[in-house]
Each structure stands twice: as structure tokens, then as C-alpha cells.
Amino acid sequence: MIQSKRRHARSACRPRRFSATRQVLAATALFLAGAPLAGAQEELTEAERQRLAAADVVIGAEVVLPELRLPFHDPFDGRALAEHWTAINADENKYVLEDGAIFALQSGGNAHPSNEAADNVFVANGIMPDQDFDLSLRVKLDPKTGYEDVWVGLWADADNYLAANLSVYTKGCGASLYLKVSNRRTLSGEEKPDETGFTKNLLDGPIVKRICDKKGRAAGDQVIAVLNDTGFTLGLSRRGYRYQASITLDVPPGTGGTGDGGTETYSTSFVSRVEPFGQPFFMLGQSSKAGNGETSALFEDLTIVAAQ
Amino acid sequence: MTLFKTCSAALLSVGLAVSGFAAKPAMAQDMDIAKAQDLVRLLFAKHTARFQTGDTPLMNEPGLMKRFLVDCLAVEGLQGRLQFDPIYGAQDADISDLRVFADPDAPILRGAAQIHLAFSNFGTPRLFIYTLIKAANGEWQINDIYSDDDGWTLTGLMREQGIANVACDPGAEVTLFDPPAGNAQVTNDSGMEDGDLPAHMDGGEMAVQPTGSDPDADVGMEQGDTPAYTDGAGGSDLVFIVDASGSMWGQVDGTAKISTAKQALTGLIGDLGASTNVGLIAYGHRREGDCGDIETLLPVANHSPDAIGLAINGITPRGKTPIAAALEAAAGTFPAADRQANVLLISDGRETCGGDPCAAARALSAQGIKTRVHVVGFDLSEEESRALQCIAEEGNGNYYTANNAQEFVDAVKQAVKATEEETAALSEPEPRPPHQAKAYFIETFDGPEIDTAWSVTNEVAELKALDGKGALFIAASGKKDNYDHAEAMNRLELDKQLPDGDFDLVLDLRMALQTGREHVWLSIAEDPANQIGALFWAGWKGCGPALHLSLSKLSGEAGAKPEKTGFDISLFGGPMVDNVCSKAPRAYGDQILEALYTDGATLRLKRRGRKVTAAVEMQLPAFEDYEARIVTVETEPVTALRLSGKPGIFAGQWSKAAPGESHYFLERFAIEEIAQ
Numbered sequence: 001m002i003q004s005k006r007r008h009a010r011s012a013c014r015p016r017r018f019s020a021t022r023q024v025l026a027a028t029a030l031f032l033a034g035a036p037l038a039g040a041q042e043e044l045t046e047a048e049r050q051r052l053a054a055a056d057v058v059i060g061a062e063v064v065l066p067e068l069r070l071p072f073h074d075p076f077d078g079r080a081l082a083e084h085w086t087a088i089n090a091d092e093n094k095y096v097l098e099d100g101a102i103f104a105l106q107s108g109g110n111a112h113p114s115n116e117a118a119d120n121v122f123v124a125n126g127i128m129p130d131q132d133f134d135l136s137l138r139v140k141l142d143p144k145t146g147y148e149d150v151w152v153g154l155w156a157d158a159d160n161y162l163a164a165n166l167s168v169y170t171k172g173c174g175a176s177l178y179l180k181v182s183n184r185r186t187l188s189g190e191e192k193p194d195e196t197g198f199t200k201n202l203l204d205g206p207i208v209k210r211i212c213d214k215k216g217r218a219a220g221d222q223v224i225a226v227l228n229d230t231g232f233t234l235g236l237s238r239r240g241y242r243y244q245a246s247i248t249l250d251v252p253p254g255t256g257g258t259g260d261g262g263t264e265t266y267s268t269s270f271v272s273r274v275e276p277f278g279q280p281f282f283m284l285g286q287s288s289k290a291g292n293g294e295t296s297a298l299f300e301d302l303t304i305v306a307a308q
Numbered sequence: 309m310t311l312f313k314t315c316s317a318a319l320l321s322v323g324l325a326v327s328g329f330a331a332k333p334a335m336a337q338d339m340d341i342a343k344a345q346d347l348v349r350l351l352f353a354k355h356t357a358r359f360q361t362g363d364t365p366l367m368n369e370p371g372l373m374k375r376f377l378v379d380c381l382a383v384e385g386l387q388g389r390l391q392f393d394p395i396y397g398a399q400d401a402d403i404s405d406l407r408v409f410a411d412p413d414a415p416i417l418r419g420a421a422q423i424h425l426a427f428s429n430f431g432t433p434r435l436f437i438y439t440l441i442k443a444a445n446g447e448w449q450i451n452d453i454y455s456d457d458d459g460w461t462l463t464g465l466m467r468e469q470g471i472a473n474v475a476c477d478p479g480a481e482v483t484l485f486d487p488p489a490g491n492a493q494v495t496n497d498s499g500m501e502d503g504d505l506p507a508h509m510d511g512g513e514m515a516v517q518p519t520g521s522d523p524d525a526d527v528g529m530e531q532g533d534t535p536a537y538t539d540g541a542g543g544s545d546l547v548f549i550v551d552a553s554g555s556m557w558g559q560v561d562g563t564a565k566i567s568t569a570k571q572a573l574t575g576l577i578g579d580l581g582a583s584t585n586v587g588l589i590a591y592g593h594r595r596e597g598d599c600g601d602i603e604t605l606l607p608v609a610n611h612s613p614d615a616i617g618l619a620i621n622g623i624t625p626r627g628k629t630p631i632a633a634a635l636e637a638a639a640g641t642f643p644a645a646d647r648q649a650n651v652l653l654i655s656d657g658r659e660t661c662g663g664d665p666c667a668a669a670r671a672l673s674a675q676g677i678k679t680r681v682h683v684v685g686f687d688l689s690e691e692e693s694r695a696l697q698c699i700a701e702e703g704n705g706n707y708y709t710a711n712n713a714q715e716f717v718d719a720v721k722q723a724v725k726a727t728e729e730e731t732a733a734l735s736e737p738e739p740r741p742p743h744q745a746k747a748y749f750i751e752t753f754d755g756p757e758i759d760t761a762w763s764v765t766n767e768v769a770e771l772k773a774l775d776g777k778g779a780l781f782i783a784a785s786g787k788k789d790n791y792d793h794a795e796a797m798n799r800l801e802l803d804k805q806l807p808d809g810d811f812d813l814v815l816d817l818r819m820a821l822q823t824g825r826e827h828v829w830l831s832i833a834e835d836p837a838n839q840i841g842a843l844f845w846a847g848w849k850g851c852g853p854a855l856h857l858s859l860s861k862l863s864g865e866a867g868a869k870p871e872k873t874g875f876d877i878s879l880f881g882g883p884m885v886d887n888v889c890s891k892a893p894r895a896y897g898d899q900i901l902e903a904l905y906t907d908g909a910t911l912r913l914k915r916r917g918r919k920v921t922a923a924v925e926m927q928l929p930a931f932e933d934y935e936a937r938i939v940t941v942e943t944e945p946v947t948a949l950r951l952s953g954k955p956g957i958f959a960g961q962w963s964k965a966a967p968g969e970s971h972y973f974l975e976r977f978a979i980e981e982i983a984q
Binding site for chain 2: 183185187188189194195196197198240241242269270271272273274275
């Protein structure tokens with residue numbers, strides 16, 4: 001297991017310094033800001049790149065993560081992860097790049113960014129620049145278990161991340177759909193991490209008014225089906241010190257804000273960070289109630305653009 | 309889900325039964341009582357019809373409610389502002405066993421009808437007692453509602469919520485059965501079918517008075533409730549002493565003298581000069597046969613006409629006539645010795661408690677060269693008139709007599725006008741410069757650091773930062789982030805001595821209402837348990853967030869729960885928008901909240917002498933039928949005898965906001981000295 005304990009310095013000066021860990025060192029060795037986004041180093045597996053990188057530095061040495069240049073775009077159209085990604089706790093039996101997407105599997109019910117053991121947390125090997133941005137992840141999610149998640153956001157370690165989350169969660173009236181923004185960190189003076197955030201139940205008002213009657217349940221099921229049929233874009237936006245999650249998807253006629261169907265976007269309230277922070281990341285999650293079930297998703301595209 | 313068992317037919321049958329009784333009265337009083345019962349029954353029927361259909365509550369529509377209530381109590385959005393349904397005495401209803409009947413022992417008590425409304429709500433018996441008085445046209449109007457189960461009164465609830473009534477003018481009272489010319493007729497809009505209307509009956513001659521359900525718990529004010537006292541030369545203090553002895557029930561021109569007195573007083577209070585502070589004393593209004601029954605209902609201050617009207621209308625004659633003692637009480641009510649001080653005694657009789665009113669008036673006028681005692685005597689015998697005239701003469705004042713209602717109204721107006729003219733003549737016309745503010749300290753939050761005079765208690769650096777755009781950003785979260793919690797994070801404290809004189813603490817801020825539980829606290833604090841401050845806060849109304857402005861004084865031992873004194877104004881209960889649980893007002897309320905984030909507001913903590921108030925000013929946006937406007941709201945003052953501590957700012961959230969974050973942008977803080 002690779003444990004991540006990186007914490008960036010409080011100074012706003014750049015470049016920011018991080019204490020080294022295996023995956024960071026790997027990233028440092030291989031990633032250069034502004035390098036070609038895809039197509040290089042395909043002959044090496046991720047594990048090989050990590051091993052080579054780890055052998056080339058002194059554990060504990062301070063390293064400097066480069067800053068990402070915006071716009072940042074990865075269409076996942078190679079046969080392996082581009083070199084600007086590191087898969088934390090990589091398990092190559094659970095993901096593959098094919099047909100212009102990352103096909104990812106998840107099982108075991110412990111795939112959550114706060115779990116240090118969670119596998120295949122895809123982390124960019126560069127830190128976000130200190131500016132407003134819009135981060136978008138294009139996904140198709142097959143909600144087979146009724147307890148799956150997609151996460152995208154900024155990540156430093158399991159106790160320090162800020163992310164947008166789309167969660168399928170099944171309760172008494174069937175599967176529902178939650179959009180969440182989650183801000184986890186350990187505040188100064190505290191021993192344990194604190195998590196703030198906002199959650200919006202998309203099938204309890206925004207897209208479908210209620211799912212506990214026959215008509216509403218049917219509409220809810222149509223919306224859930226969209227996640228895998230046409231997919232959705234999960235986003236995280238920064239404006240100043242404030243961060244907001246959003247989802248854009250094609251809602252069926254009879255649902256959504258207008259009832260006409262079509263592309264609609266829903267957003268959460270804002271959480272905040274007053275210092276520049278984190279590396280872009282995404283992952284497929286699964287909660288413990290999934291039992292032995294398997295979750296799958298296609299990550300089709302990730303884009304980060306500077307906000308206008 | 310509400311299951312409302314009482315159907316319209318059931319209500320109608322009650323109505324028919326009542327009307328049947330009314331149609332064959334044995335006595336004139338029976339007819340009168342039947343009409344009062346009908347009014348209560350129809351109010352309940354209309355209220356129920358709206359409840360069942362989900363329409364706007366009847367109580368929220370003053371135009372309709374004036375047909376049932378005395379106009380003073382028919383206030384825009386009343387039910388919403390009370391956040392309570394005073395007809396059902398509950399938020400939800402499942403009504404059965406409805407009965408409307410007159411009080412078995414005293415159907416008419418001192419001229420006021422006492423009507424019982426009994427029903428079961430969700431199987432629980434409930435009893436309400438409606439007090440009805442007669443308007444000038446002889447029709448009954450509901451003057452109060454008393455919950456026999458819970459002990460509240462409608463007027464008491466209104467006062468607690470700080471809901472001012474509209475200006476009273478009983479002469480133009482809108483009534484259901486006999487609308488004055490020009491008023492809306494009874495139409496289907498009133499919610500009644502033709503068959504619901506009782507037969508119109510000739511009104512009795514009896515003119516009756518408002519009777520508070522709880523005379524001992526009505527209009528008296530605590531010292532801390534005192535609104536601002538308008539100080540300085542050029543104005544005057546005017547104390548009304550109202551005779552509420554039992555003899556005031558006597559009738560002149562078919563109307564009780566107390567009704568005429570109230571009509572006259574409430575009709576003129578809106579015309580008083582802005583620089584006139586008003587006080588109100590009544591005697592004989594609480595207890596029969598008690599010569600000590602004298603009460604200062606309103607201390608001398610710059611009360612709103614609505615507050616004065618409520619106090620006047622809450623008076624119920626019961627007792628004796630202790631004029632001398634009342635004048636002695638008036639002597640202690642004038643806060644400033646250098647202003648024109650007038651007492652206006654309104655009475656229908658002579659002293660009945662053995663005192664010497666002439667001597668008392670003499671003593672009162674000797675208090676200062678600007679003190680006068682004026683008297684308006686009403687329906688007096690010659691002997692009584694001489695006795696009252698003596699009071700005016702000894703009090704260096706004027707004496708007016710009236711033998712009918714119109715003369716009385718004219719006399720009171722004349723007396724008040726004379727006091728104001730006299731004040732103008734006595735006042736030296738020295739031009740006074742307006743209050744001017746001078747900056748004593750300013751923080752604009754646009755530097756690389758905040759002023760070194762600031763310190764931060766329980767600092768959490770990750771939750772605050774200057775944003776480089778002229779604001780200090782603060783994020784709040786957690787269950788301890790309340791303004792009065794010792795562990796609240798990022799409490800800013802300014803190490804700067806306060807000005808000796810009057811001043812304002814001023815904070816320009818923007819606030820993003822994300823949790824509906826945000827609050828900003830602008831204070832003078834010694835520690836978290838000993839502070840006085842202006843609190844600008846959000847709370848949930850059930851249909852979304854609503855804004856409030858509070859003034860709060862905290863005092864207590866460190867670590868213990870402090871005692872709190874203060875006032876609160878629901879800004880979404882009238883000042884900014886009302887009735888926010890209806891669609892259009894809710895949408896406008898949301899626009900206001902958005903504007904609070906984009907454009908912000910200015911919060912003030914104001915010191916004027918010993919008085920401290922909280923105020924907020926905000927530019928409200930234009931939206932649909934709402935016009936853009938600037939609204940400024942200020943609380944009643946709290947007295948701070950020894951103001952000490954440091955200026956402070958705190959931005960937090962109530963505990964139920966977790967795990968959400970609250971975000972604030974503090975854009976400017978200032979201490980402004982107020983030059984006289």
C-alpha cells in the first residue's frame with residue numbers, strides 16, 4: 001500500500017514544496033509542465049514508471065511539483081494513462097484504456113477518497129495554478145449496485161481533498177442521485193480531519209420532484225439510466241476562495257427544471273479554501289452497501305480551463 | 309397530510325343555527341349577541357375555507373380582515389408575521405365538534421361581547437374567547453382573541469412580535485355587515501355564500517368598549533422596551549393621562565365616553581410633531597375600587613403612532629379616579645428637564661380617591677418653567693367642571709370642556725395643538741447642525757494585512773484571508789461557531805479605545821446565504837459572555853431563509869450562559885418583504901438574499917448616550933412588481949449604563965448549519981464619531 005502524506009506549504013509563493021512520497025516522486029520524475037498530453041511512454045506500464053521514478057530519488061527529499069498549465073485536457077485516447085497521471089494504489093486489473101476512454105471497475109465497497117487504501121485514485125502530476133478554473137470530467141456510469149460514486153476534484157491526500165461527487169444511493173424508494181461538494185482537511189489546532197460540504201438530492205426536487213410514487217419512480221429510473229446511456233459531466237469550479245460542484249446531463253422529457261427534457265446543469269452551494277491547493281484527481285467510488293457487486297464506468301474526457 | 313373533517317356544510321349548519329337564534333330574539337341584547345356570534349362563526353368559516361383550499365390565509369389580507377377585526381389589528385401578512393395561526397391556535401388542523409356560543413355568565417361584559425369558539429383539533433378540545441366591540445356604525449368588530457388553553461392573546465402576540473398596527477380611526481371602521489359608504493360591500497370575495505349571511509338586525513344603542521382578555525398583561529412596557537427618546541431643544545414631551553374609571557363607560561351621543569376618547573386620541577397621534585415625545589398614563593383600567601391602579605403604559609419617548617394606538621386601545625375602564633396620584637406619577641415621567649413638558653388629562657369626573665389634584669398640578673408645574681398641565685373634561689357637571697378647571701389653572705395650562713363627542717374630539721385636538729404651538733413659541737430657534745459623522749477608525753481590508761490593532765481570538769488561518777479585492781473573506785462552520793460561544797473561531801477584536809461620546813460601529817459586508825443559518829455580529833465586547841452588539845442573521849421560516857436584525861446585550865459570568873436582553877426585527881416580516889411563504893414574496897426574498905451576496909448591506913451598532921441600537925441598511929433590488937429601494941431598519945434601543953469593551957466583528961453560523969459552510973466578505977469597518 002502506498003500511503004500519501006503530502007501537505008503543501010502555507011506560503012503562496014511558487015513553486016510550492018511538498019515532502020516526497022512514492023507517487024509524488026514518480027510524478028516529479030516524469031512530468032514536465034507543458035509536456036505533450038498523450039501518446040508518450042506507452043511502452044511502459046504505470047507500475048514500471050513508478051518503480052523507475054522511485055529508484056531515482058531519495059526518500060524524504062523535498063521535491064517540487066510543477067504547476068499545471070491551463071487549459072489542461074486529456075481525452076484518454078491512448079492505450080495507457082498519459083504520463084501526467086499517477087494511479088494511487090494502482091490495480092491494473094480494475095482499469096484499462098480502450099476506445100478513447102478509461103474503463104474502470106470497482107468492487108469491495110471501500111472506494112472513497114478518504115480511504116487511504118482505495119485503489120485507482122487517478123491523480124495529476126502537477127498542482128493547480130492559483131486561479132479560477134472549471135474542471136470537467138465526462139463520464140458514463142453503470143449503476144449496477146445502486147451504491148456507486150464518481151469523484152473529481154483536487155487532492156493532496158486521503159485527509160485533504162476538495163471534490164465534486166455524484167453518488168447513486170439506493171434507499172426505501174429505490175435508487176436516488178446525489179450531487180455533493182466535499183471539503184475535507186484538518187484545520188489548525190485540530191487533530192482529526194473535518195469535512196464540510198453541501199449535498200443536493202437531484203431526485204427530490206431538482207430533476208424529479210419525488211420518487212416515492214409510481215410515476216416519480218419511473219421518472220427517476222429514466223434519469224438513472226441516462227448516467228450510462230448518454231453519460232454526464234461532473235464538474236468542480238473555483239471562483240476566488242470558493243468552490244462549487246456541478247453536473248450537466250440530458251434529462252428525459254417530463255423531468256428537470258422545465259419539463260421539456262434536454263441538457264440541464266445543477267450546482268451545489270460553495271465550500272472554500274483560502275490557499276491554492278491540490279492536484280486534480282478523479283476516481284470511481286463504491287460504498288460498502290454495494291456488497292460483492294461490481295461497479296463500472298467509462299471516463300471519457302477530463303478538461304480544466306481557466307475561468308473567464 | 310392534513311385531514312380536515314369539518315366540511316362547509318357542517319359550518320353552514322352551525323351558522324344557520326346561530327342565525328335562527330338571532331332571527332327570533334327575546335331581547336335586544338340577545339340580538340346583539342347573536343350578531344357577534346355570527347361574525348365569529350363567519351370568520352372561522354372563511355378561515356377554514358382558505359385553509360382547505362390552500363389559499364392565502366385570511367389573516368394575511370387586511371382588506372378582508374378589517375371586516376372582522378378592528379382595523380388596528382388587520383395588518384398585512386399578519387399570520388405570516390406571527391408565524392402562527394391564531395384562529396386554530398396551531399399550524400395544522402383536523403377540526404371537529406365546532407361550537408360558537410356567548411359566554412354563559414357574561415355575554416356582554418362592560419359592553420364588550422364575549423364569544424366562545426370551541427372545537428376539537430386532532431381530537432384535542434380547544435377553547436378561544438373572542439372579545440368584540442362596536443364600531444361607530446354599531447356593528448361588532450373582533451377586538452381580541454384569547455386562547456383559554458395556552459393563555460395568549462392576539463394583541464399580546466402582535467406586541468411580542470413587534471407588529472405595529474395600522475392607524476386606528478374607529479370612525480371609519482370597516483365592518484362586515486354594514487360597510488361604510490365607499491367601502492367594499494360584502495361580496496363572494498369575503499368567502500361567504502349568500503346563505504351564510506345572517507339577517508341584518510337593528511343595532512342596539514349600547515356603545516361598547518374594547519375589553520382586553522387579560523387586562524393585567526396588556527400594554528404596560530418594561531423600561532428596556534423604551535424606544536428612542538428624541539432629545540434636544542425645539543421639541544416637547546407630552547404625557548396623556550387617560551381616565552379609565554368605570555364612569556367612562558357612560559354614554560354621550562350613544563357612544564361610551566371611553567370610545568370617543570380613544571377615537572380622539574388615536575386620530576390625532578399621527579399628526580403629532582416628530583420632535584414630540586409621548587407618554588401614556590392610565591388609571592382605573594385594571595382593578596375595580598383600587599385607588600392605586602395607576603400605570604405608565606408608555607414611558608415618554610418617540611413611540612410610533614402604531615405603538616401608541618395599541619396602548620390606547622388596550623385600555624379598559626374598570627375602577628376609581630385617582631387624579632392627584634396620576635399627576636404625581638406623571639411628574640416622574642419626564643426624562644429631560646430642559647424641554648417643554650405638557651400633561652394632558654382627559655377625564656369625565658372629579659377625584660374619587662381623596663387626593664388633591666389641584667395641589668398635585670401645582671407641584672407638577674413647579675417642576676420647571678416649561679411644565680404645563682392641561683385638562684379636557686368630558687360630560688361634566690358644574691361641580692366636576694370646577695374641580696377639573698382648578699387643575700388646569702394650578703398647572704399653568706388650558707382647560708377645555710366638551711358635552712358631546714364632536715366637542716370632545718375638537719377639544720382634544722385643540723389642546724394638543726396648543727401644546728405644540730406653545731412649544732414652538734417657547735423654543736429658541738437656534739439652528740442645530742445635523743448629526744455629523746467623523747471617521748475615528750477605518751479598516752478597508754484592502755492592504756496586504758489588516759490593521760495591527762486587530763487581534764483574532766481562536767484563530768483558524770485556513771478559514772479567513774484578505775481576498776485582494778478589498779474584502780476579508782471568512783468561512784464559518786461547526787457547531788461552536790456562534791457569536792456567544794467562547795470557542796467561536798476567528799473573532800476579530802480591535803484594540804482601540806472607543807470615543808467618549810456618541811458613535812457608530814459600521815460594517816459593510818456581503819454574505820452568501822448557503823445554509824440559512826448565517827450571522828454577523830458587530831459588537832462591543834469584554835468577553836463572549838459580556839457583549840452588546842448588532843446581529844444580522846438568517847433563520848429558516850419553513851419555506852426558505854429569512855433575514856433578521858437583532859440587538860442583543862449579553863451579561864454573565866464567563867463560562868456560564870449569559871443573560872440576554874434585546875430586540876429582534878424580522879426583516880422578512882415586513883420591512884424588506886412580507887408573507888415570504890407565498891410564491892411571489894418568496895421569489896423576491898430570494899432576490900434580496902442574492903443581493904446580499906452581490907451588493908451587500910451595512911450593519912451598524914449605534915450609541916447615543918446610554919441608548920444603543922442596531923441598524924441595517926440595504927439596497928433592495930427591483931424584481932417583478934417590487935421596485936428598487938433602500939431600506940433602513942433600526943431596533944428599539946437597549947440601555948447600556950456602563951459601555952465598556954472592545955469593538956469586535958464575528959461571522960459565524962448556528963449549529964444546525966453543519967456540515968455546510970457560511971461565507972462572508974467584510975469590506976469596510978469604521979468607527980464614526982457622531983458630532984452634535
